[in-house]
Amino acid sequence: MWRLSLSAGYRGFGCRIVGPKGLWGSRVVHTCSAPAIPAGRITALQAVDLWKNHFTERGVMEPDHSSLYIMAYLLGAKTIESLEQEKLSEFLSPEKTEQMWKLCSRRLSRMPVQYVIEEWDFRDLTLKMRPPVFIPRPETEELVELMLNDLEMKPGTGIGADSQHTCLEVGCGSGAISLSLLKSLPQVRFVIVTNRFLATIFFCRLGLQDRLQIHCLDVMKDAETVLSLCRHVSTLVSNPPYLFSEDMTTLEPEIFLFEDHAALDGGKDGLKVIKQILTLAPQILSNHGRVYLEVDPRHPPLIQRWVEVNVEEMRYVETRHDITGRSVLKSLSVFMSSTMASFNQFVII
């Protein structure tokens, strides 16, 4: 598994990023010398401006957002809008100035803002962000919203319900999906299957033992074990790697250099992991179980066709779109009334 080690990076204010296998060509910033810290004191706004200009010169994406978010974080807020005007016009202390320079220099190397400040918000949670753990996308917030709406309507999962429902997540990333659902649905128990060992340690430390189980398994290689451990699950959710392999080369440095490629690359057609999940789903899910997946906009018709041919117990239900109207999120529910009078239904979103 390919991993990028970034420990060499940030001594002083000059740094060199050299990637493995020299694949990156001219897109990558090879040197990133930062502007010198000014001799006199500067205000927050001045620092923001200075760095915004510097980011722009160096071709760093979203230069204004980057410097604003970093400054807000340093001043103890989430966004610049929540700070009072006066605070922004005050002089920064030497320590804060140094910190600003340190953090912005990291951004200069195209490190995503979320990794620079080591946190980001997902719905109403603030999660720890460390490379190369996949940074949650806004689309995934919509996925969780969708699930909450569905699950709250379903008897037995809402607040005050008697029976417990088990959710399985394949691949957990920063815990965005699982932690959001655990927070909003007190009756739900979670099982997480992840191939990242460090994730298991992270989740173990959260003290949710009575509601959360983690298994360090690879859904591609350890299918048998997964099946033996995960049964009678009412909901299966995943944000699996769904990029087409050819897409990988066109990714921005923020993603390519810093995020885990294994969380992104879904194979030639982006369906490698998705197909595996769908293959295993009928045995994992209980009756009327559902699968929710976040997929690429090109996937829904492909998945529908594939499921109809390959997975008898499943039935396509619907595709749901994210708020911009594109079907990054898609729901499929497929079921078949079988002669065995037990039928699995699931939805892929």
Added chain:
Amino acid sequence: MAFRRALDLLPKGRLWVSHFQKSPNVIGPNVTLLDWTTRTTRTTRTTRTTRALHIAAGPLAGARLLSVDELFAKRSLQEHLEKLETEYSERLRAASSEDDEPRAKRANVALLAPLVHSIRELDSKQREKAETEALLRDEDPALRELAELEYEGCLRDIQDLRQKILDLLLPEEEDDLSDLVLEVTAGVGGQEAMLFTDEVFDMYQGYARHHGWSFDILEHVASDIGQRIQSYKRMKFEAGVHRVQRVPRTEKQGRMHTSTMTVAVLPQPTEISLTINSKDLRIETKRASGAGGQHVNTTDSAVRIVHLPTGVVAECQQERSQIKNKEKAMKALRAKLYSRKLEEVTSRRYNQRKVQIGTKGRSEKIRTYNLSQDRITDHRIGLTLHDTRSFLLGEELLDQMNSSLQEFSDQEALEELLGETQRDGT
């Protein structure tokens, strides 16, 4: 560049008592301070009207707050109360008769019952008072003493009952119970206007804290939204153009600058009073223009929502989470759409009120903050307070001004109500 911010405020308590303490800071033309307890939420009342609160220009010249006694001395009030008693008796008869729709009739009776009950209680207290009065001149000193105590008790009860009646007379306003949205916009004056807008915004935050309301800043700079439960009742008087006169720090020649800012107060509608069809909305995010999902990592989570049929727009970039920005933008949109709806409704009704309360777009200046002379004047009631620094904290002084406005507004409402009675009678 328009510079706006907004407040979203949620009060914790539901009972508002406006007491007015005379303080050396208060100067106004013949202002007799009327101690009305403001209305608690009267959920039994169903006669809701939306008071049209817009109006005409000019300060309340020569008008003043009347005391409870003065109000009760008015013939029009007495007639109105008599009329209500008659109506009550009629409804009572109608309800007990073998008629269709008995439930509706009983409901009608129930509405008037508390008021009529209080009126009758007042009558009996008046009689008691008259009887006790006679005893005040009795020869027996012990009896006189007792009579004095009784008499004082009667006077107090009468006062309380009168206030209660006045309270019950005025119908509750639907929007007084709603959440609200506060929007401040810098007007004329460039940098100064923006600074002033900021100060006023901070003042309202202070006001919210002073009342124990919680608030949430929904937006900043672009569109704005704020929301607050049941504080619309107070904050509606803040809507309009505020003017500040001061010598700016940067001014070398010591010239006085005037700048303005506008406050808009929008009640937040409930789900029932305003429904928005999601098909009518176009939701814009940064991602909409290109690839999304795993392909992209962005920190631009701003959301902009356009209501297609009306063209009303709301945006939010207050949060790092996109879905939270979307929720806030939706709240803002609802408030704006509702305010438009309200405008339509209220502007249709002709109204003589001087304490004007508009939702948006009023060009009349309602208040001037003269910082060099350290005074704040509300032009609608001609009230001037001093100590601008304390005022801008949004605590007692703002409270005083606000309560004054409320009382004048209530009095006008009462006069309007009685005026209508007069018209009916002739």
